[in-house]
Amino acid sequence: MSIDIGGRKLTPTGEQPPVAQSALSQVTPAPGTGRLRAAARAVRRGYHPYAFIAPSTLLLIAFGIVPIALALFVSFTDLDLKGLGDHSQVRFVGLENYTRLFDDPLFHRSVLNTVIFVGLGVPGVLVVSLTVALLLNTATTRLFRWLRALFFLPSITNIVAIAVVWGYLYQTDYGLLNQLLSVLHIDAVPWLDDPETSRFSLALMAIWRGSGLNVMIFLAALQAIPTEYYEAAALDGAGRWHRLRYITLPMLRFAIFFVVVTTLIAWLQFFEEPFVLTNGGPLDATTSVSLFIYKTGFNHFEYGYASAGSFVLFLIIIVVTAIQFRSRRAELDA
Template sequence: MTCRLHSQTLSAWAFLVPALLLMAVFFFLPILAAFLLSFTDFDIYALGDLDRLRFVGLSNYLQLLQSPLFWTALGNTFYFVIVGGPLSVVISLGAALLVNAPLTRFPGFFRTAFFLPVVTTLVAVAVVWRYLYHPRYGLLNYGLSLIGVDPIDWLGDPDWAMPAIILMAVWKNFGFNMIIFIAGLQNIPMQLYEAARIDGAGAWRQFRYITLPLLGPTFLFVALMTMIGYFQVFAEPYVMTQGGPANRTLSIVLLMYEEGFRWWNMGYASAAAFVLFVLILAGTMLQLKLRRREPS
């Protein structure tokens, strides 16, 4: 028996080694290196000659905290996460409820249609939305003009650029969470609703006291994945606004990209990346904690 278990262990590791080795070398090691890098002054000179590399302690982090541009990027990223995330989750849930409603016919058709933007290439649809947002020829302003709204310079107006990017991101993403919500809804036993109906509970009370609580774990999963994804916003501002106007759509990842891969300030960029990591970690813990405190 011990021999059997021993050979099991050997075979298991043989199957695991390729994946673990690849992840260790190309993911976990770089994470560790990024941490170390964030305490050095790695720049374009060090890129050519590693002897130029110096340990600088916390100075990258201090520099970040003193940089107005970093605070702008942080604020923009939070704007995107705090407004875009919940908006996307609520719309996903609404779409899931509609598609899954017993009265809706052809749910498969609606599901597929709402899901289509998810499988599209972000860069390509960001290009498309750039034109849809055109203040003069764009379809969106034309549609709004039909209901009497004056033209908006979506991507050119500092106050509208971030909402425009959020709108596009929600359009692109809501179908994904919708599918997960539909799966969650279908897992709720029908008998519960029947029992509630017999007790005289209306649609709202059924939603409030059956659907929402039983959807709890799905909700947590969706909220977490959405938050983690939204913190990493990059391609939308890169393609649609390059971070403008007046840096109002500059995200942390875009800042990291510019600092690290355009100006080769890799120590400084690593520090920015780690701040992002800590924020995501803190957001995740906060959500898990809030959920645990809630009576289920």
Template sequence: MVATSLAVRERSRATTTRRRALGQRLQRPGAWFVLPAALLLAVFFTYPLASSLWQSFFATSGGVSTWVGLEQYARLFEDPLIGKSLANAGILLVIQVPLMIGLAVGLAYLLNQSWLRFRSGFRLLTFLPAVTTLVAYAVVFRVMLATDGGAVNQLLALAGVAPIDWLNDEWWARVALIAAITWRWTGYNMVIILAGLQSIPAELYEAARIDGAGRWQVFTRVVIPQLRPVLIFTTVTSTIGALQLFDENWILTEGGPNDATLTPVLYLYKVGFRQFDFGYASAIAWLLVVLTAIIAVIQFRLMREKP
């Protein structure tokens, strides 16, 4: 009896060993499939990231790089344009991002209603700006907002309003930039939020109506809480996009007038590729990485569901 039990255990161990060996052999081809992606990630992401961090500790003069330690980061606290660019990015975060997310939520909720006719067509029209190239739509906005002969000023003239110098006045340049970004990205966020709306169980709506909840109560007590993960995602990605803004303000105003639309990435570009101060540009990049991470963490903590 004991011998039989020992034999069974030995066979079980042998079977387990064979299965582990087979599993290891099956995993080897998977590693080869992953290898190209890992190499691309290392070459085009990991290495440039590490290289930019290393470069931020050097200063280049006359083609010779010299180790300066943390001097490039110390310059950040003395550079007024850094503060101006961060303030401009803050304006976008405080005004443009909430405006865009609010419009996206409203449009998604409207386009999710069963009584609305031609919903697919309206969804397509709302999403179309998201498929236009950044450069193309920014050029179109620049033409439309031209002070002399621009389509927007011509429409204002028909209403008896004097022409507005959209791109050469500090206040109106910010308004134009916010309008352009909102037009481009609202539809993109709307589609994501719409997908979140369609995943909310119908039973929750029915239960809320049975309890006597009106449309506004259903929206605030059912829809918004259920959309919390989607809203966190869209808010964080929109925040990152605002901090990394480059194409629109470069084409519309090149950061002007008087640096009113200068953003950190645009300033980084000017420092790195116009002044060829790559060490300081790398320091700006890493400052932006740290700020983006801090803001994203804060947003996650503020918007996460409380126990």
């Protein structure tokens, strides 16, 4: 509807004159065009998450997947130092490196040593870090900050500096530990010179060094437990042990699972402590699988053989981790 005033047609707001309406009808998009534009906008928005994860994905491919694939390929060859410059000297040997590996007594010894280290280290780290976290959780505010920093410090300290200090502690003739034992009229202990005690000595040092990060994880989990649970348990007459058993530990089950998985993976790759302190000795008693791989590749320059050992270790870690997740899933389903 329009009003004619002085030869001019005025149209009320929201209403178009017939000519304008016909013009709009000529530019109406074809059926389905709006849906295509909406789909295009959705696709463009869908690129944003991939753009954010692209750098980390490229790093994972470059420094994770590609080296694993190369190690797998090299493990089927006889690549050594002489064959690096002349590819014609590199031969494909199939499973020869793997059969040699499983017939190698030193590799068997390194696997046994690694199992012993895992048996000492994983329970030790779990017990020490959980105990320290429980004690720190009850500390006062100012003392809590200082103790938390003190226990976390070894995790960020250089391994060489730690090894120098612990080397002096473990020294047989004038080390601090044996000096303390002499005060108690106890004979000196060959901490790093005896095949039996050397494993325990390295495990003790690694437990001390590796517990700091796990203490922080347990502290975060402890502080996330609602205090109402403890108040209700105290009203019911539950003691400290019952509160720990029926409230704290069940509420920490996910943190405990995470710590066990990551600690087990780390101890299966046990390397730095024996490399710096004992170099695998005495009598190969502290040669772990990782140290065996390092010596084979960088001391004897047998890269194909070392790659076979690294891939076997990789498979062991994958299988052990998969078993842990499978058992955890079965526990949750039950």
